[in-house]
Amino acid sequence: MEIFWYIVLMTILTVYVILDGYDFGAGIIHLFFAKKEKDKVLITKSIGPFWDANEVWLIAGGGILFFAFPTLYAISFSGFYLPLIMILWLLIFRAIGLELRGQIHNKIWESIWDKAFGISSLLLALFFGVALGNVIRGVNLGMVTDGVAVYEDAYFILPLWNSTFSPQAEHLGVIDWFTLFLGIVSVVALMIHGANWIIFKTNSELNPKLKKTVFNLNIVLLILVITSLSVWHIIEPDPFHNFIENPWMFIFPIICLVGLFGMFKVKQFKKDGTGFLFSSLFLFGGLTSTVASIFPKVLPSTNDVVPSLDIYNTSTAEYGLSVGVYWFIIAIILVAVYMFVQYRVFSGKMDDVGYGEH
């Protein structure tokens, strides 16, 4: 039962990253590449009807985490207190930027909210990568000092950074060179993903330029991926043990690579949606490979005193997990129907849909 809810949780979070990922990415593209008013409006139109439904996946993931793995939810959310609250502030800024820019037609007003939207999209992409880095690296559960846990039940608190920025320091910070590196991977990957979305959903004049950008960024991404695999050894001496024990799991990195190499053909695609498909595959494969590499752990411990948090020592009791399956199956079918309807009605290019001028 724990495995069922683990798969549910990871699926929801992966879907969240793919969906909200494209609107974060579109925000970063908007920040760096959209110079003309027309392009700016078009980008906001392409994500306008979707972004809040996309963020519901984050809320749903949070809800499932809360209910199925309450101990993990409690320990990690309080331990990452400041960065999580800052993510909330950024999500708020981003949303108001997007919703408010079209409300008043004034150059200064528009440029303020454009920047709010673009910069918070960029920082969120960075922070989510940093968050993933923290999960892989693990934390000092129980705040063990000199072999003794300071807090009961694996509770911890992490400062934003420590003076060394090292992932191997005794007292870790949220931001170190390793987590920051994953943050950069995340920014580049989501930029590509966002650019692919814009190409897919609009007839923007930017599209040919964006295709070139996707190609160039993809080279950067390839280099980053190779580098990250080589630095991984520093964090985790045996990162591939799960894959070697369960060879079927290689499907995840293979999907990731298919996505990555597929995107090099961006300029030859006949359909505008193909690039988006490949970047989604890359994100799906990359995330699933990462979490699979530490399974069944969900938050590794960096000390030898307090055991890592895994899906078994953080879950609620059997009855609650079982009864949840019934409503969850009904709910997920309904969600699939809603998404089908939503994306069908808004299929094709978004250029003609009014947005921001309700």
Added chain:
Amino acid sequence: MEDMIFYDRLQFAFTITFHYLFPQLTMGLSLMIVYFKWKFLRTNESMFNDAAKFWMKIFALNFAMGVVTGIPMEFQFGTNWAKFSELTGGIIGQTLAMEGMFSFFLESSFLGLFLFGEKLLGQKLHFLTGFLVFLGSWASGYLIIATHSWMQHPVGYEILENGRYVLNNFGDLFSNPWLIPAFLHNQMGSVITSSFIVAGIGAFYILSKKNVAFGKLFLKTGVIFGLISSILVAFPTGDLAAKNVAKYQPAAFAGMEGIFETEEGGAEIVLIGQPDMENKRLDNKIAVPNVLSFLTYQRWDAEIKGLNEFDESVHPTNVPGLYYSYHIMVGLGTVFIGLMILATIQLFRKKLYQTKWILWALLFMIPFPYIANTAGWYTAELGRQPWLVYDLLRTVDGISPTVSSGNTLFTLLGFVGLYFLLGLLFLLLAGKIINKGPETSKID
């Protein structure tokens, strides 16, 4: 420790109070938009469709505010109330996860379609998307109140050896006797907010001689919805909710009614008075004998326990706050019923649009349903103190063990600043939409 819990409580109170300004309008207004849209389908008069579209603009802005201030709520259980989350997550996580899965997906998917899809969908399907948005927002209210009800009156749980509460009967969460009265009471409260806004804006248009035709439609609709909801919020829903408090949380009931000592031969109902906690009495009291006993138990001499009957350790921690919240809610509720009855009488005498003082009164009433709804929630929440989960888990035992009060104060200040900005922007933009007024359109 005291400091620490103070900032945590203040942050939660601040963020949830601010957040709930938006969903209460979302829930009530979605019902009224569905009504306008339905009238349009029935009569084919484009004015109803234009009215629906006008209120959709307010709705969309309000909804966006509700979403962005709502996400922090779900995070804060874990960030600030980690112990509470760890101990009860298997139960309240269940209803909160259901809220995400059943109502937020429904609401957000169809809101996009409702706002941008009128041309693509055609009128009937467009009505349907509006109805689904309404359904999603009310389902959200229902599941939140189910969560709230478990905290007020825990059912269907068992306690494990490690102190955690886990579910042992899923059905009990939804047959909780606290749930239905609290849900309906809350929903009627939200319909009051939307009715007073619709009526108040209608009055504003009539008084300012702008968009007068729409003003009359809004006023009429708002007054009728307002009359019905103002009555229903008091009776039977408020009455049943209060009886639940009397039955399950007698100390909270004594606190909110301001009864310090049990009275022989029936309890009086306090209308006005200031709790004096040092001398355990009400100052400057105006009260009507025996009425409270009758309202609660339908017997004039029924005994109602005063605070003196309960150990200090289970007294509500802030009796004056509880008492004032409750009396503000009830007092405003009475004013709402009175004003709406007068307005309805004038409406049926066909004099409402000329009765200036009622129009002005309705205009100035716009903020008060927000105050009444907030006061109502404070009554429920302050009444539950010192418990987080009634009779099971104390509030002091629910906070995050590792988050320092300095960090909490930092984030609290951040939220105050950010929400101040959000509030200003909301008022600015809502004002702009209202000032511009509804647009008259031709229907194909």
